[in-house]
Amino acid sequence: xxxxxxxxxxxxxxxxxxxxxxxxxxxxxxxxxxxxxxxxxxxxxxxxxxxxxxxxxxxxxxxxxxxxxxxxxxxxxxxxxxxxxxxxxxxxxxxxxxxxxxxxxxxxxxxxxxxxxxxxxxxxxxxxxxxxxxxxxxxxxxxxxxxxxxxxxxxxxxxxxxxxxxxxxxxxxxxxxxxxxxxxxxxxxxxxxx
Amino acid sequence: xxxxxxxxxxxxxxxxxxxxxxxxxxxxxxxxxxxxxxxxxxxxxxxxxxxxxxxxxxxxxxxxxxxxxxxxxxxxxxxxxxxxxxxxxxxxxxxxxxxxxxxxxxxxxxxxxxxxxxxxxxxxxxxxxxxxxxxxxxxxxxxxxxxxxxxxxxxxxxxxxxxxxxxxxxxxxxxxxxxxxxxxxxxxxxxxxxxxxxxxxxxxxxxxxxxxxxxxxxxxxxxxxxxxxxxxxxxxxxxxxxxxxxxxxxxxxxxxxxxxxxxxxxxxxxxxxxxxxxxxxxxxxxxxxxxxxxxxxxxxxxxxxxxxxxxxxxxxxxxxxxxxxxxxxxxxxxxxxxxx
Numbered sequence: 001x002x003x004x005x006x007x008x009x010x011x012x013x014x015x016x017x018x019x020x021x022x023x024x025x026x027x028x029x030x031x032x033x034x035x036x037x038x039x040x041x042x043x044x045x046x047x048x049x050x051x052x053x054x055x056x057x058x059x060x061x062x063x064x065x066x067x068x069x070x071x072x073x074x075x076x077x078x079x080x081x082x083x084x085x086x087x088x089x090x091x092x093x094x095x096x097x098x099x100x101x102x103x104x105x106x107x108x109x110x111x112x113x114x115x116x117x118x119x120x121x122x123x124x125x126x127x128x129x130x131x132x133x134x135x136x137x138x139x140x141x142x143x144x145x146x147x148x149x150x151x152x153x154x155x156x157x158x159x160x161x162x163x164x165x166x167x168x169x170x171x172x173x174x175x176x177x178x179x180x181x182x183x184x185x186x187x188x189x190x191x192x193x194x
Numbered sequence: 195x196x197x198x199x200x201x202x203x204x205x206x207x208x209x210x211x212x213x214x215x216x217x218x219x220x221x222x223x224x225x226x227x228x229x230x231x232x233x234x235x236x237x238x239x240x241x242x243x244x245x246x247x248x249x250x251x252x253x254x255x256x257x258x259x260x261x262x263x264x265x266x267x268x269x270x271x272x273x274x275x276x277x278x279x280x281x282x283x284x285x286x287x288x289x290x291x292x293x294x295x296x297x298x299x300x301x302x303x304x305x306x307x308x309x310x311x312x313x314x315x316x317x318x319x320x321x322x323x324x325x326x327x328x329x330x331x332x333x334x335x336x337x338x339x340x341x342x343x344x345x346x347x348x349x350x351x352x353x354x355x356x357x358x359x360x361x362x363x364x365x366x367x368x369x370x371x372x373x374x375x376x377x378x379x380x381x382x383x384x385x386x387x388x389x390x391x392x393x394x395x396x397x398x399x400x401x402x403x404x405x406x407x408x409x410x411x412x413x414x415x416x417x418x419x420x421x422x423x424x425x426x427x428x429x430x431x432x433x434x435x436x437x438x439x440x441x442x443x444x445x446x447x448x449x450x451x452x453x454x455x456x457x458x459x460x461x462x463x464x465x466x467x468x469x470x471x472x473x474x475x476x477x478x479x480x481x482x483x484x485x486x487x488x489x490x491x492x493x494x495x496x497x498x499x500x501x502x503x504x505x506x507x508x509x510x511x512x513x514x515x516x517x518x519x520x521x522x523x524x525x526x527x528x529x530x531x532x533x534x
Binding site for chain 2: 165167168169170172174178181185
């Protein structure tokens with residue numbers, strides 16, 4: 001069924017982190033721990049589903065010339081909702097993610113999907129795309145964060161793994177670039193596609 | 195028509211270059227290793243068994259990781275060109291003697307894999323591999339990387355590595371005292387500094403031993419004078435001008451510049467790291483600009499930066515400028531006319 005096909009493609013073939021290399025700013029910045037990665041991934045997924053659905057609903061009434069500002073307004077609405085919800089129910093996580101939750105507004109993955117998918121497909125498939133791309137983004141973040149947290153802090157989801165002297169550099173910015181470089185190289189090699 | 199004899203055999207026909215030198219990667223690397231002998235001996239004298247262990251582990255880890263990576267990626271294993279040995283030994287020269295050996299091994303692996311092999315091996319790396327290794331270690335294990343062993347004499351228990359006394363490096367003392375030369379001059383004599391009888395990295399401390407090796411490389415033609423002279427000269431001039439005559443010490447005018455030259459990693463950086471053929475400019479103009487730039491950076495980091503020493507970063511930063519310098523100082527094509 002096409003609905004599940006779109007979800008699967010969003011996680012694999014169209015994985016925004018490893019295949020399209022989009023949204024790298026939040027990816028690199030919040031992947032210092034798996035907990036942050038899950039929080040960020042869930043927030044982005046919720047925004048994606050919502051914004052894809054609404055953009056798809058209004059796609060025939062939006063004038064071409066002003067579509068980007070209109071998409072941004074839609075996205076900002078959902079981001080604000082998610083931001084306030086997180087602040088209310090998960091204040092600690094919200095504190096840690098800080099500016100990166102409001103910054104989802106300008107995350108190029110979300111605007112990219114609105115432009116490339118939701119404005120051309122019906123709401124049903126757009127939701128599928130939001131789910132797939134969102135899960136793909138979250139898995140990418142979690143994979144990156146797993147390597148960085150285990151090697152850089154010696155913990156996984158905050159639990160100590162008994163690593164005595166972790167390599168601090170992995171949770172510093174250079175570690176993010178090193179990890180994503182190796183992961184992308186691995187996926188390009190494993191995927192075998194040009 | 196029949197050619198009376200085989201011309202191909204009488205005359206070798208080939209395209210340029212026609213003038214060849216018997217230089218190979220191996221012979222150049224061998225020269226660098228020979229040039230490092232005085233510094234290595236100095237490190238054995240002052241730091242004993244620990245120095246030998248750190249050097250051994252670094253070289254072994256570098257050679258092994260190069261061989262394993264090349265084997266895994268179905269490439270020709272080129273460890274016999276000695277470049278991995280040089281990288282490992284140069285990294286060891288920039289590490290503190292009391293460093294845990296597994297950290298030294300990690301440094302070598304990072305230097306070879308992330309510093310060199312991911313870019314495609316020898317000749318393709320934009321940054322000096324040994325300094326990449328050191329920078330990663332400094333960011334990862336800052337405490338170990340800034341714990342310095344006091345130099346000793348052969349035969350003592352510290353020389354044998356059974357117990358270790360630590361102290362600050364001369365540059366560390368200078369930074370801590372807020373650039374108060376009078377405090378530092380009381381603790382560190384210029385003689386100790388140049389001979390290497392101070393705390394610091396394995397090969398960084400004995401300026402004279404490094405200088406001998408550097409002059410050997412210069413004599414062999416492996417390096418040119420441009421980078422070391424401009425690099426050291428810039429630091430010398432800047433410290434002569436901006437440190438001024440230091441107050442309350444005897445040799446007020448010469449102490450600061452001579453201190454800056456011999457302290458920390460400047461000597462080994464200038465002679466061995468900044469002259470790396472792969473990561474530094476090819477043209478004379480580019481090399482002079484490289485040396486001056488690196489010298490200014492060292493002085494700025496030492497004087498105003500957060501770290502007491504800036505040689506490693508100065509060379510890495512100038513490595514990043516190397517392609518640009520090569521473009522700016524491109525030699526003229528033969529027959530090219532300058533447009534008025």
